[in-house]
Amino acid sequence: MLEYTNKIQEIAKKILSEGKVDMVIGFRKGTIPMMSEPCFVTDADGVGELSFDSNCGSNLANYIMDRKEKIGIVAKGCDSRNIVNHIIENKIKREQLYIIGIPCRGMVDRHAVGAALGGEILEAVENADSLVVKGVDGEATYSLVDMLQDNCKTCTHRNPVIVDEMVADKVEEQQDTNPYEDVKKIEALSPEEKTAYFDELLSPCIRCYACRNACPLCYCPTCFVDESRPQWLGKSQDITDVKTFHFLRAYHCSGRCTECGACENACPMGIKVRQLTKKLNMDCLETWGWEAGLTVDARPALDQYNLNDPEEFIK
Amino acid sequence: MSDWEPKIVSFFCNWCTYGAADLAGVSRMEHPPNTRVIRLPCSGRVSPKFILAALRQGADGVWVSGCHPGDCHYIEGNYYARRKFNLMKNLLEHMGLEPGRVQFSWISSAESTKYVQVINEVIETVRKLGPAKDFVKDKPKVD
Ligand code: SF4
Ligand code: SF4
Ligand code: FES
Numbered sequence: 001m002l003e004y005t006n007k008i009q010e011i012a013k014k015i016l017s018e019g020k021v022d023m024v025i026g027f028r029k030g031t032i033p034m035m036s037e038p039c040f041v042t043d044a045d046g047v048g049e050l051s052f053d054s055n056c057g058s059n060l061a062n063y064i065m066d067r068k069e070k071i072g073i074v075a076k077g078c079d080s081r082n083i084v085n086h087i088i089e090n091k092i093k094r095e096q097l098y099i100i101g102i103p104c105r106g107m108v109d110r111h112a113v114g115a116a117l118g119g120e121i122l123e124a125v126e127n128a129d130s131l132v133v134k135g136v137d138g139e140a141t142y143s144l145v146d147m148l149q150d151n152c153k154t155c156t157h158r159n160p161v162i163v164d165e166m167v168a169d170k171v172e173e174q175q176d177t178n179p180y181e182d183v184k185k186i187e188a189l190s191p192e193e194k195t196a197y198f199d200e201l202l203s204p205c206i207r208c209y210a211c212r213n214a215c216p217l218c219y220c221p222t223c224f225v226d227e228s229r230p231q232w233l234g235k236s237q238d239i240t241d242v243k244t245f246h247f248l249r250a251y252h253c254s255g256r257c258t259e260c261g262a263c264e265n266a267c268p269m270g271i272k273v274r275q276l277t278k279k280l281n282m283d284c285l286e287t288w289g290w291e292a293g294l295t296v297d298a299r300p301a302l303d304q305y306n307l308n309d310p311e312e313f314i315k
Numbered sequence: 316m317s318d319w320e321p322k323i324v325s326f327f328c329n330w331c332t333y334g335a336a337d338l339a340g341v342s343r344m345e346h347p348p349n350t351r352v353i354r355l356p357c358s359g360r361v362s363p364k365f366i367l368a369a370l371r372q373g374a375d376g377v378w379v380s381g382c383h384p385g386d387c388h389y390i391e392g393n394y395y396a397r398r399k400f401n402l403m404k405n406l407l408e409h410m411g412l413e414p415g416r417v418q419f420s421w422i423s424s425a426e427s428t429k430y431v432q433v434i435n436e437v438i439e440t441v442r443k444l445g446p447a448k449d450f451v452k453d454k455p456k457v458d
Contacts, residue, residue, distance in 0.1 A: 191414075194408075194411035195449055197411075198411060224364065230368065232368060233371070234452065240371060240450055240451060240452045241452070243410065243449075243450065244371065244450060247407070247450075248364065248367070250406065251363050251403065254399075254402050276410070279405065279406055280406060283402055284402070301398065302395065302398055302399060305391065305394035305395055305397065305398055309398060310401065311384070311397055313419060314421060315418065315419065315420035315421070
């Protein structure tokens, strides 16, 4: 990923020194292995901090909302779709942005690597196609494609949909992926089995809200979890509270979720929270042919209607 | 158990189903007393929070009813609502809620006959399902 890093630095330096933007938002290496963190550079001399590798699974679109300055932003395919969402939802203007496009090969799932290694990751080195990880009990090498995040495995929008300058040539898009296979499997279960499945999936949740905070779609000034009159759900780890939280978090992303995976990437418990947003995405696609964030020229699925929308379920 | 009666929380649009319920009442049309009606300005006002709050607090079923498409007092409120209901219902059922716990209808203020017919259908469906189990806030479980 060294070429990407170099090119990002080069572009950032250029647009900052030419005064095209006031700030560049990118990634830099985090303080623990296999983590990166957002990096805000306002001075052309500071671009050396910027880097890019397969641990940049968080979504930088999270940091551009309601900003007034001109911003250069590093964007993978999915991030660019969240930028489109923000433009549609009036959270930022297109003219304020200089989008540095990443043709993305997928991000690594650190939970999966941790599980494969069977313990804490002490050091990780990324090569072109592989990952060398050191743990307490020794070293292991994994192929990057085997360790991708779930959403990246089935992603069909790896190249940014809106861009000012690419850091490299476009990558080939994956064809015939089957993103909703697991959703269909759950759909085939009985109500009791579904309840049991989601009880088990969500019961480790510690209600830290990292999934919400990592998601660029969640920007309400007061989140429903914090509303107290009425109070929609308790703060506890009671399974009803947890499921109510997850239902509403997902539902608020209806027609907007870009499958960026930042929510799952952020979860300290490794919970596959996208099991809920994926169901909504699948319904949006199958019912209205809608995929979020592909163009600034269309209103989102829940902000438009057809006179003949399906309504067999309504008496 | 034998004397269990389903409790239904109904969210009715002021301009149509609420009127139909009223009309059924003043016309002395017989219908069961299992619903608790909450009046809303439009079916577009319904949020999934309302549905979850009703289940959480012990409703065995939820019934949402508004104006027929084309008849919304606010012209298009129910068109947007229809899309929301679609996703809402599917996701609730995806998480294990039994089909029939949450039901939707379009009933105009003149359709007291349809109102009586639907209220019976809603209640009977929920009766067959039995007391609600999902999304109910019970006392905390201690392992
Ligand atoms: S819900 Fe998750 S996958 Fe969807 S946009 Fe938000 S962070 Fe990305
Ligand atoms: S990040 Fe994980 S543990 Fe935290 S609230 Fe979300 S699902 Fe629960
Ligand atoms: S006014 Fe009745 S549904 Fe909008």
